[in-house]
Amino acid sequence: MRTADLIELLARDVRATPPGVVNRRLLAAVLAGAAVTLAIVALGLRCQPLLLAAQQSWFWMKAAYTGLLTLAGMVMVRRLAVPGAKVGAAPVAAALVVLAMLALGAGQILFAAPPARLALWLGHTWKVCSPLILLLALPIYACLIAAIRKLAPTRLALTGAAAGFAAGALAATLYGLHCPEQAAPFVVTWYTMGIAAATGLGAIAGGRLLRW
């Protein structure tokens, strides 16, 4: 078939396309993934007493940290899922959020009595925190990848990393419904490590999974 004939054929397949398809598909994917992860948190891990926790500032400190990272991650995913868009300032914003949390964590360590410092850092659950976040990120990551594949990513590893980052941060947010740890040093270490692991694995897997 000549290229001119192909163009003729493609021109016959033109229909008005409403804008906003990309946003809708990504939103649907992230909601579907979050629903699965939320179910695992609520039914498998059990939530902490939420009415009590919601009155504490540490609960909202954690939610704000991972929530802001989720937002930055989804902005990156949105940009990278289509050709030609720049990643923009979202990675810088994410880095600033992590830096702010590091500062808060360092402050808590500095102002704590020396014998109490290790407990602020390790809490009671440091061994399971990062792996659980990574695990909980999987359903969200899978849904995001399935949606992005149907769009048109052109930088696959980077897009995979962004999807892993967003999935990790959202998984960490939902994990906060279960996790009773209260200290900023704990959060900035083990939560961030879980998100970082999701980002790295997301990049590796994305390079292959996202080909279209």
Next chain:
Amino acid sequence: MIRPACRERVDLPVPQQDETEERLRPLMIRGLEGDSGAHRQLLGVLGRYLRGYFGRRIGSASAEVEDLVQETLLAVHLKRDTYDRSLPFTPWAYALARYKLIDHLRRRNRSIQVPLEDAGALFAADDAEEGAVRTDLDRLLQRLPERQRSLIEEVKLQGLSVEEAAQKRGVTAVSARVMLHRSLKWLNQALRDENG
């Protein structure tokens, strides 16, 4: 007072590229609004630029150039809903073309570096001389079920509109359109598998 030296602007758009943008973006937007004439015109212009770009990258004598042009035009068509109407069009088209080139080379295990350039790289020079293809789409179409194949034949060879073809076969225009769109998606996948 010492004024800091003005930072040199390196991203000044080349005038020629600006013109291309101004010419192509309205065509793309009208195509998205359902204007098939604008879409046809856009694909025609893009096809010539793509031929020039791929030719410069893998050698214009290569028989793969025309395959790549067709593959990329199919992708531009099938992925056009990922274009954001509020953004410039040429970077979108360039990123898509570059991805198709990388994907093509990767599937052939060839290690040609494809530099990430300004969108102007795609629109530097066009080439209207259509080359021969290695993978003939007509041959791939033979694998489609009879109903889909004959719809494409009617639309392509006899130049019927989808509505006319639908009427002729006694199906609704909507179902004929869906069938055509599915066939094109299938063709895109088959072409990619064939070349991979």
